[in-house]
Amino acid sequence: MKKQRVDYSGFSLRRLNEPRFAHAKLLVGWLVYFALYFITENLIPLDHCHVIHGFLDDVIPFREGFVVFYVGWFVLVAGSLAYTFFYDVESFKRLQIFLMITQALAMLCYIVYPSVQDLRPAFFPRQNFFTWILGIIYAFDTPTGVCPSLHVAYSLGILSVALKDRDLNPWFKAALGVFVLMVCMAVCFVKQHSSIDVVAALPVCLIAELAVYGRDYWKPRWNRLFLRPKKKIA
Secondary structure (H helix, E strand, C coil): CCCCCCCCCCCCHHHCCCCCCHHHHHHHHHHHHHHHHHHHHHCCCHHHCEECCCHHHHCCCCCHHHHHHHHHHHHHHHHHHHHHHHHCHHHHHHHHHHHHHHHHHHHHHHHHCCEECCCCCCCCCCCCHHHHHHHHHHHHCCCECCCCCHHHHHHHHHHHHHHCCCCCCHHHHHHHHHHHHHHHHHHHHCCCCCHHHHHHHHHHHHHHHHHHHHHHHHHHHHHHHHCCCCCCCC
């Protein structure tokens, strides 16, 4: 079922408090996030950061081809926000709140327990288009502020919202699930995150999931699964 486009005709900043446009104020969360990102990336000394390195990181090989999924994540986030903003306001609200919670928790972790990873190769074993892209990413993205991984947290949040949308095609949901899995793997294969960062993102997502969906979505399902219905007295 194709959703109708949300009518934003007449939109202006003066009308943000109107119920019709109020959800757009949630986008301010990104300004807060980018401000905190600047602080954690530039104002926390490197010698204050704790090295995040797990035993799996020594087993997972460097595979530059996974940069396709790593970069594709940016399209996934922007596309999901744009689609829900223009076609499904309720899903947009849930997705944006989910992402804001993961952002807040991750930034708290980055400030309280600053992290850095030492996984990037000293030199690329091969020179190709993929390593060229990774070279650009490495140059602009410092290896600090890595645990938990927001790449993973955002991806799982987008998947969570999509799976609960009854109007989305099941095949699209399955394809999205595969893509999210590849993103979670990619952060390790391109040596942007430790496997610990991936695992650390899971409880962050769980907190966001319960905050966004706990009462309205999961509680009824929990009750049906684990609470036996009372027998009627004849």
